[in-house]
Amino acid sequence: MSMPSSSNQQLSHENDSWKKTMVLPPKDTRPQTEDVTATKGNEFEDYFLKRELLMGIFEAGFERPSPIQEEAIPIALTGRDILARAKNGTGKTAAFVIPTLEKINNKKSKIQALLLVPTRELALQTSQVCKNLGKHLGVQVMVTTGGTTLKDDIMRLSESVHIVVGTPGRILDLASKGVADFSEASTFVMDEADKLLSPEFTPIIDQLISFFPKDRQIMLFSATFPIIVKHFKEKYLVKPYEINLMDELTLRGVTQYYAYVEEKQKVHCLNTLFSKLQINQSIIFCNSTNRVELLAKKITELGYSCFYSHAKMLQSHRNRVFHDFRNGVCRNLVCSDLLTRGIDIQAVNVVINFDFPKNAETYLHRIGRSGRFGHLGLAINLITYEDRFNLYKIERELGTEIQPIPPVIDKRLYVAPSALEDSEGQADNYHFSNSNRGGRFRTQQPNGGGNSRSRIPDPLP
Ligand SMILES: Nc1ncnc2c1ncn2[C@@H]1O[C@H](COP(=O)(O)OP(=O)(O)OP(=O)(O)O)[C@@H](O)[C@H]1O
Numbered sequence: 001m002s003m004p005s006s007s008n009q010q011l012s013h014e015n016d017s018w019k020k021t022m023v024l025p026p027k028d029t030r031p032q033t034e035d036v037t038a039t040k041g042n043e044f045e046d047y048f049l050k051r052e053l054l055m056g057i058f059e060a061g062f063e064r065p066s067p068i069q070e071e072a073i074p075i076a077l078t079g080r081d082i083l084a085r086a087k088n089g090t091g092k093t094a095a096f097v098i099p100t101l102e103k104i105n106n107k108k109s110k111i112q113a114l115l116l117v118p119t120r121e122l123a124l125q126t127s128q129v130c131k132n133l134g135k136h137l138g139v140q141v142m143v144t145t146g147g148t149t150l151k152d153d154i155m156r157l158s159e160s161v162h163i164v165v166g167t168p169g170r171i172l173d174l175a176s177k178g179v180a181d182f183s184e185a186s187t188f189v190m191d192e193a194d195k196l197l198s199p200e201f202t203p204i205i206d207q208l209i210s211f212f213p214k215d216r217q218i219m220l221f222s223a224t225f226p227i228i229v230k231h232f233k234e235k236y237l238v239k240p241y242e243i244n245l246m247d248e249l250t251l252r253g254v255t256q257y258y259a260y261v262e263e264k265q266k267v268h269c270l271n272t273l274f275s276k277l278q279i280n281q282s283i284i285f286c287n288s289t290n291r292v293e294l295l296a297k298k299i300t301e302l303g304y305s306c307f308y309s310h311a312k313m314l315q316s317h318r319n320r321v322f323h324d325f326r327n328g329v330c331r332n333l334v335c336s337d338l339l340t341r342g343i344d345i346q347a348v349n350v351v352i353n354f355d356f357p358k359n360a361e362t363y364l365h366r367i368g369r370s371g372r373f374g375h376l377g378l379a380i381n382l383i384t385y386e387d388r389f390n391l392y393k394i395e396r397e398l399g400t401e402i403q404p405i406p407p408v409i410d411k412r413l414y415v416a417p418s419a420l421e422d423s424e425g426q427a428d429n430y431h432f433s434n435s436n437r438g439g440r441f442r443t444q445q446p447n448g449g450g451n452s453r454s455r456i457p458d459p460l461p
Pocket residue numbers: 061062063064065066069086087088089090091092093094222223341342343344346368372373
């Protein structure tokens with residue numbers, strides 16, 4: 001039956017009226033690379049998602065799907081197993097969260113999906129993405145990790161939970177005790193799947209899967225898929241749809257340099273970098289817990305503000321550091337590989353490997369903490385004599401070139417045009433900005449020398 005065109009127009013007008021009720025964030029005007037712009041031109045509306053879900057997506061500031069979302073969302077909605085590989089910061093989280101949310105029946109008070117991640121901070125972040133994108137859906141999301149009180153989780157599970165986000169140990173604990181019931185959980189996602197399938201986790205994953213129904217859908221996501229995944233794939237996945245958007249491995253927006261130094265010159269070198277670089281926020285990686293603490297102390301002594309985090313800290317303290325750094329309370333964060341994977345802080349434009357990592361996967365994930373969603377970033381590696389072979393090995397494995405650091409680094413390589421220090425006159429006018437992502441910021445000054453955040457209490461002992 002055909003309708004008169006005027007009522008057709010009226011219908012589409014009425015159908016679109018929900019769009020006017022949305023509160024959209026300011027548009028992100030920073031330049032983006034092809035890592036996220038080379039799409040097929042899909043729209044989120046092409047996937048026939050619930051209107052409430054579309055509202056959550058648009059209100060998060062997403063305008064259209066990224067390449068990995070275009071590939072994964074339609075297939076995931078059909079219920080097929082997926083093994084997906086895409087570069088850091090290109091939107092893998094929403095690629096599995098959107099179809100997961102779409103498939104939840106909020107009338108049914110049962111756990112229907114598990115999103116498994118390797119670290120507690122990543123669990124908190126992923127559950128937040130679920131809550132944001134699903135905020136109009138009436139879906140109950142629960143996050144559960146080690147380092148918190150088991151009793152609280154048990155209490156929470158006595159209420160309605162549709163999606164569980166968490167780390168393997170605690171989830172297995174809850175499932176084995178019969179507190180978390182996954183018997184009707186049809187979706188099982190493993191983010192950073194290669195990490196979850198490393199020997200430290202595999203026995204847990206094997207047990208966990210036994211609590212799921214036979215016809216569950218399993219989806220694996222990561223930027224890196226070493227061969228260890230093959231065994232799992234053959235054992236558990238049914239005709240998986242494989243996505244690989246990594247024709248090259250490193251991000252186009254991230255410029256990589258190395259500085260050849262002696263171990264004892266490292267702190268001095270870092271000091272020089274702090275004074276020369278236009279850091280909005282930085283993450284500085286060390287190879288051990290001990291070195292994280294020592295370096296954080298040195299940085300504080302140099303007069304710069306910094307937080308630190310590592311696995312041996314109390315979880316409550318770890319959470320506070322993560323939360324406050326994300327909110328821009330402090331400019332620099334020193335950490336171990338605890339925060340190497342998945343952590344998404346758009347304001348980070350510089351990553352420094354104070355200690356060079358041992359393998360290519362770790363390197364890739366670390367430098368991928370900058371240059372999120374196709375934006376610009378800078379990765380600086382301090383290389384000692386002992387690291388030299390490792391540097392060549394990682395360059396070779398990743399097919400990338402890490403250049404020696406030039407005397408002057410062009411700020412246009414890692415600072416958004418809107419935030420470039422264009423004139424001295426604006427120096428007093430800057431503010432250290434996280435919320436507007438590209439913000440106006442300038443070179444940081446030690447102790448009170450213009451750092452607007454120096455008044456903020458430093459959590460370091
Ligand atoms: N369609 C989109 N439009 C705009 N921004 C998006 C879109 N999808 C994701 N983003 C943003 O991109 C950033 C990176 O996304 P995400 O953390 O999912 O990347 P990732 O692929 O999981 O990276 P990693 O491999 O490092 O874990 C997030 O800040 C997210 O909000």
